[in-house]
Amino acid sequence: xxxxxxxxxxxxxxxxxxxxxxxxxxxxxxxxxxxxxxxxxxxxxxxxxxxxxxxxxxxxxxxxxxxxxxxxxxxxxxxxxxxxxxxxxxxxxxxxxxxxxxxxxxxxxxxxxxxxxxxxxxxxxxxxxxxxxxxxxxxxxxxxxxxxxxxxxxxxxxxxxxxxxxxxxxxxxxxxxxxxxxxxxxxxxxxxxxxxxxxxxxxxxxxxxxxxxxxxxxxxxxxxxxxxxxxxxxxxxxxxxxxxxxxxxxxxxxxxxxxxxxxxxxxxxxxxxxxxxxxxxxxxxxxxxxxxxxxxxxxxxxxxxxxxxxxxxxxxxxxxxxxxxxxxxxxxxxxxxxxxxxxxxxxxxxxxxxxxxxxxxxxxxx
Amino acid sequence: xxxxxxxxxxxxxxxxxxxxxxxxxxxxxxxxxxxxxxxxxxxxxxxxxxxxxxxxxxxxxxxxxxxxxxxxxxxxxxxxxxxxxxxxxxxxxxxxxxxxxxxxxxxxxxxxxxxxxxxxxxxxxxxxxxxxxxxxxxxxxxxxxxxxxxxxxxxxxxxxxxxxxxxxxxxxxxxxxxxxxxxxxxxxxxxxxxxxxxxxxxxxxxxxxxxxxxxxxxxxxxxxxxxxxxxxxxxxxxxxxxxxxxxxxxxxxxxxxxxxxxxxxxxxxxxxxxxxxxxxxxxxxxxxxxxxxxxxxxxxxxxxxxxxxxxxxxxxxxxxxxxxxxxxxxxxxxxxxxxxxxxxxxxxxxxxxxxxxxxxxxxxxx
Numbered sequence: 001x002x003x004x005x006x007x008x009x010x011x012x013x014x015x016x017x018x019x020x021x022x023x024x025x026x027x028x029x030x031x032x033x034x035x036x037x038x039x040x041x042x043x044x045x046x047x048x049x050x051x052x053x054x055x056x057x058x059x060x061x062x063x064x065x066x067x068x069x070x071x072x073x074x075x076x077x078x079x080x081x082x083x084x085x086x087x088x089x090x091x092x093x094x095x096x097x098x099x100x101x102x103x104x105x106x107x108x109x110x111x112x113x114x115x116x117x118x119x120x121x122x123x124x125x126x127x128x129x130x131x132x133x134x135x136x137x138x139x140x141x142x143x144x145x146x147x148x149x150x151x152x153x154x155x156x157x158x159x160x161x162x163x164x165x166x167x168x169x170x171x172x173x174x175x176x177x178x179x180x181x182x183x184x185x186x187x188x189x190x191x192x193x194x195x196x197x198x199x200x201x202x203x204x205x206x207x208x209x210x211x212x213x214x215x216x217x218x219x220x221x222x223x224x225x226x227x228x229x230x231x232x233x234x235x236x237x238x239x240x241x242x243x244x245x246x247x248x249x250x251x252x253x254x255x256x257x258x259x260x261x262x263x264x265x266x267x268x269x270x271x272x273x274x275x276x277x278x279x280x281x282x283x284x285x286x287x288x289x290x291x292x293x294x295x296x297x298x299x300x301x302x303x304x305x306x307x308x309x310x311x312x313x314x315x316x317x318x319x320x321x322x323x324x325x326x327x328x329x330x331x332x333x334x335x336x337x338x339x340x341x342x343x344x345x346x347x348x349x350x351x352x353x354x355x356x357x358x359x360x361x362x363x364x365x366x
Numbered sequence: 367x368x369x370x371x372x373x374x375x376x377x378x379x380x381x382x383x384x385x386x387x388x389x390x391x392x393x394x395x396x397x398x399x400x401x402x403x404x405x406x407x408x409x410x411x412x413x414x415x416x417x418x419x420x421x422x423x424x425x426x427x428x429x430x431x432x433x434x435x436x437x438x439x440x441x442x443x444x445x446x447x448x449x450x451x452x453x454x455x456x457x458x459x460x461x462x463x464x465x466x467x468x469x470x471x472x473x474x475x476x477x478x479x480x481x482x483x484x485x486x487x488x489x490x491x492x493x494x495x496x497x498x499x500x501x502x503x504x505x506x507x508x509x510x511x512x513x514x515x516x517x518x519x520x521x522x523x524x525x526x527x528x529x530x531x532x533x534x535x536x537x538x539x540x541x542x543x544x545x546x547x548x549x550x551x552x553x554x555x556x557x558x559x560x561x562x563x564x565x566x567x568x569x570x571x572x573x574x575x576x577x578x579x580x581x582x583x584x585x586x587x588x589x590x591x592x593x594x595x596x597x598x599x600x601x602x603x604x605x606x607x608x609x610x611x612x613x614x615x616x617x618x619x620x621x622x623x624x625x626x627x628x629x630x631x632x633x634x635x636x637x638x639x640x641x642x643x644x645x646x647x648x649x650x651x652x653x654x655x656x657x658x659x660x661x662x663x664x665x666x667x668x669x670x671x672x673x674x675x676x677x678x679x680x681x682x683x684x685x686x687x688x689x690x691x692x693x694x695x696x697x698x699x700x701x702x703x704x705x706x707x708x709x710x711x712x713x714x715x716x717x718x719x720x721x722x723x724x725x726x727x728x729x730x731x732x
Contacts, residue, residue, distance in 0.1 A: 111515050111517050111541075112513075112515055115488055115491065115492065115515055115516055115517070115540065116488075116492050118484075118488060118540075119485060119488025119489055119491070119492055119494060120494075122481055122482075122484060122485025122488060122489075123485055123488075123489055123494065125481065125485070126481065126482050126485055126689075126692060126696075127692070128485060128486075128489060128494075128687075128689060128692075129498065131689050131690055131692050132495065132687065132688065132689055134690065135681065135688060135689060135690040136681070136682065136688075138672065139690060140671070140672060140690050140691070145690075145692050145695055146695055146696060146697045147478075147692065147695060147696045147697070148696055148697055148698060149477050149478055149481055149696050149698040150481055151477050151481070151698075169539060170539050170540055172539070173535060173536045173538070173539030174481065174484075174536055175477075305506070306504065306506060315501065315502070316502065321494075321498065322498065322501060322502075323492075323494060323497050323498055323501060324497055324500065324501040324505060324506050324511075325506070326492060326493070326494075326497050326511050326513065329511055329512055329513060330492075330512060330513045330514055330515050331512045331513070331514055332514060332515040332517075
């Protein structure tokens with residue numbers, strides 16, 4: 001089970017949070033932040049492992065040139081860019097090898113994602129965006145932005161993995177009640193994070209808040225749709241920092257536009273130079289959504305792109321806080337990833353040194 | 367110590383969260399949400415107590431007309447609008463009586479204020495505002511908005527009263543380190559809320575975050591000034607949901623404009639139709655501020671008003687999230703206030719029924 005790794009090539013400017021740990025445990029590192037591709041191919045023969053970011057395409061040439069290579073460590077969650085198409089010209093064995101000896105840093109983005117979700121929960125609750133917009137237009141101390149507190153409200157978390165549990169432990173400090181939906185999380189795991197576990201059949205329990213970050217699979221695609229929304233409380237607020245396809249954007253948009261408009265949809269009336277209140281105003285509701293409209297949403301991931309009118313309408317909807325996929329965009333994520341990767345490498349050389357789990361079973365264990 | 371309160375007049379639409387509690391304890395209530403002032407003066411003689419919001423001016427006429435009146439309960443924090451000028455024409459005795467038999471609901475706004483502060487901490491950390499602005503201009507997945515995590519960062523809380531402690535307990539769930547400055551809070555009180563208490567002389571300990579919500583008194587006016595900022599870490603972020611005068615706005619603006627510009631000050635370049643990065647760009651720094659600039663701020667209260675150019679520059683600064691005094695603007699605050707007031711009234715009639723403290727010593731205890 002012990003893997004012989006003496007010399008590690010660290011690319012892509014992956015910094016001291018990786019090399020310090022490796023060096024501390026007697027593993028030599030060479031950092032080449034700006035190496036040219038041809039120089040990389042010439043040098044690779046000397047290394048037992050390479051640490052890369054997704055920027056570096058791990059191709060068949062790399063694996064062929066690195067004949068001592070035992071590990072490709074990807075300092076990022078997921079498996080990034082592996083040149084499957086190029087590799088497949090000469091059969092799948094090369095790419096299979098790459099996949100099998102590659103591991104990644106799945107925990108590195110958890111804290112950043114959790115914090116963004118909590119921030120969005122609060123920003124939607126406090127009508128931070130419309131208040132800011134109105135203020136910028138000269139409206140001081142505008143009492144009509146009546147937000148709500150999160151204390152004693154219930155948030156339903158769909159997907160109680162690392163991120164779901166992290167959101168739960170943080171928001172429980174705000175006095176929120178947390179209910180969780182996840183077929184793979186046990187009752188006991190959930191309780192540790194203050195989550196009351198429920199089954200999918202108990203969906204009507206969805207209350208004031210809905211936070212979804214399950215993986216995007218066939219059963220979870222369009223998980224939030226008109227049918228689910230119909231069972232939620234009127235004015236439910238929805239957060240999606242998971243995957244674009246988890247929400248049926250058409251249904252969400254209809255639900256946002258259905259029934260009574262909440263106060264956060266006040267609009268700036270250019271002609272009159274004043275805020276137009278839309279509280280109590282009714283629009284023609286889509287069938288079945290009359291009494292179950294969505295009161296607000298915060299979204300960081302989208303199904304459509306720049307030309308999809310539904311996606312664009314969602315992004316510009318006055319009750320939506322839309323961010324451009326910034327959940328993992330912090331200066332801390334690369335540092336965590338480099339550390340997580342380094343600890344996994346050390347654990348291969350000196351098993352049990354860190355509590356960090358090896359992120360995937362791979363070839364070195366054969 | 368027992369006060370005889372049988373009949374309470376509830377004005378201003380103060381709702382069931384007040385009357386239910388009073389009625390439950392056998393105290394009769396009459397709600398008159400839309401009573402005219404002259405009718406009010408005619409009816410007042412019958413009541414032992416009145417419950418009002420700050421909308422109702424408590425004048426000498428009211429006290430004169432309400433000769434059984436033992437309590438004026440103000441369902442709001444502070445003492446709202448008491449017509450001091452009118453009362454002073456006939457001497458101060460009337461207004462003194464009003465003040466002495468008035469109590470309020472100082473806890474009613476604490477949760478809303480705490481939650482807004484935490485939301486602003488997160489919004490500033492994640493560059494939520496500039497990311498949203500760029501997105502609205504067509505920029506998808508813009509990697510340059512590199513926020514920071516709050517975990518393992520230190521926030522210095524100036525003023526460790528109800529709000530400071532509430533922020534501390536919530537943000538400690540995010541893994542923040544909390545240091546507190548408050549001459550009136552004991553070491554033990556602070557520790558209960560995960561706050562490490564420090565003295566003002568230890569100001570250099572101010573680190574990445576600074577959150578101020580002390581009362582505005584002579585020693586706290588302009589508490590955040592160039593001198594304090596100079597002792598903070600470069601790029602410190604400042605939150606003010608307390609009082610406008612706590613920050614010297616000129617100094618904050620200079621500090622925001624001094625030294626290296628952080629990435630959240632990216633700007634939309636209209637001509638080129640693209641984001642212009644300002645990272646690394648240097649401006650002429652105000653003397654002494656070169657290495658201690660402020661990296662971002664969130665502000666809900668201001669010293670100046672619409673015509674003050676410094677205040678306006680602060681509000682529109684790209685590194686500032688400015689909100690129009692919305693800290694206590696939630697639908698929950700009036701409900702809490704009505705409940706807190708009702709519990710205080712019940713405690714006067716049946717001492718010790720609730721743990722709610724009477725908010726001020728008053729005449730009824732003579």
